[in-house]
Amino acid sequence: MTSPKQLFSLQELDLALDQIDSKTAEAEKEVSLGAALRGLEEAFREESQSLEEFQSLMKTRRVEAETQRERSTRLDGQLYGGEVTSPSALESLEQEAANVRAQMEKLDLELAELSSRTEESQNKCTEMEQRLAENRTAWESRQSELTESLTRLSSEREGIASQRGDLAATLDPAGVQQYEKLRNAKGGLAVAKVSRGLCQACRMALPTQQQQKVRNGRQTVLCSTCGRILFLT
Ligand SMILES: [Zn+2]
Numbered sequence: 001m002t003s004p005k006q007l008f009s010l011q012e013l014d015l016a017l018d019q020i021d022s023k024t025a026e027a028e029k030e031v032s033l034g035a036a037l038r039g040l041e042e043a044f045r046e047e048s049q050s051l052e053e054f055q056s057l058m059k060t061r062r063v064e065a066e067t068q069r070e071r072s073t074r075l076d077g078q079l080y081g082g083e084v085t086s087p088s089a090l091e092s093l094e095q096e097a098a099n100v101r102a103q104m105e106k107l108d109l110e111l112a113e114l115s116s117r118t119e120e121s122q123n124k125c126t127e128m129e130q131r132l133a134e135n136r137t138a139w140e141s142r143q144s145e146l147t148e149s150l151t152r153l154s155s156e157r158e159g160i161a162s163q164r165g166d167l168a169a170t171l172d173p174a175g176v177q178q179y180e181k182l183r184n185a186k187g188g189l190a191v192a193k194v195s196r197g198l199c200q201a202c203r204m205a206l207p208t209q210q211q212q213k214v215r216n217g218r219q220t221v222l223c224s225t226c227g228r229i230l231f232l233t
Contacts, residue, residue: 002175003217004231008191010171010179013164018188020157027150034143037135044128051125054118061114065107072100175220182228192228202226 075097078084084093168176182190192201194214199206204225206214213221214230221230 002171002179004191004214004220004229006167006171007175007179007229008193008231010164010167010176011183011189011191013160013167014183015188016160017157017164020153020160024150024153024157027146027153030142031146031150034139037132037139040128040132040135044125044132047121047124047128051118051121054114054121058111058114058118061107061111065104065111068100068104068107072097072104075100178220179229186226186228190229191231192223192226194230194232199223199226199228199230201228206230 075093079090079093079097084090179190186201189201192199194200194206194211197205197211202223202225204223206223210221210224210230213219214232217232222228223230
C-alpha cells in the first residue's frame with residue numbers, strides 16, 4: 001500500500017513543479033511582450049510609409065497648383081490686357097479663367113486636407129519612435145534576465161520531475177492514480193496534513209474515530225468534509 005506520507009512527498013514535488021510551471025508561464029508571457037515590440041516596429045514602418053506617401057502627394061499637388069496659378073495669371077493678362085477684343089474670344093477666355101479658378105480651389109482644398117493628414121501622421125511617427133526607443137531599452141535589459149530565468153526554471157524542473165518519476169515508480173499505481181485524480185479535483189491539493197485534530201486543508205475538526213484511523217496508518221483515510229487523503233506528521 002502507498003502510505004499517505006509517500007503521497008505527501010509526491011505532492012510536495014508536484015507543488016514545486018506547479019510553481020515552476022507558473023513562473024515559466026509568467027516569463028514566457030513577458031517574452032511575448034517582446035513580440036509586441038516587434039508589432040510596434042511594424043506599425044511604425046507602416047506609418048512612416050504613409051507619411052512619405054502624403055509628403056510626395058503634397059509635392060505633386062503643389063506643383064499642379066503652381067501651374068494653375070501661372071495659367072490663371074496669364075489668362076487674366078489676356079483678359080484685361082486689351083489685346084483681345086472680340087466678344088466671343090473674351091467669353092471663351094472668361095470661361096477658361098473660371099475653370100482654372102475652380103481647379104485652383106479644388107487643389108487648395110486638397111492641399112489643406114493633405115497638410116493636416118501629413119501633420120497627423122508626422123505626430124504619430126514621432127510618438128511611435130519615442131515609444132519604440134523606450135521599449136527597446138527596457139526590453140534589452142529584461143530579455144537577458146528572462147532568458148536566464150527560463151533556462152534556470154527548465155533545469156530545476158528537470159531535476160524535480162526526475163525525482164518525482166523515481167518516487168512514483170516505487171509507489172503502487174492505483175494509489176498514485178487515486179492521488180492524481182484527487183489532486184485534479186481539489187485544486188492541486190490531494191493530501192492534507194492533520195494537526196491538532198483539524199484537517200489542515202479545510203480546517204474542519206475530525207471525529208476522534210477518524211483521527212484514530214489516520215494514526216494507525218493502515219488504510220487511506222479521507223477527510224469526511226473535503227475528501228482529501230489525510231496524513232499525520
Ligand atoms: Zn478536509
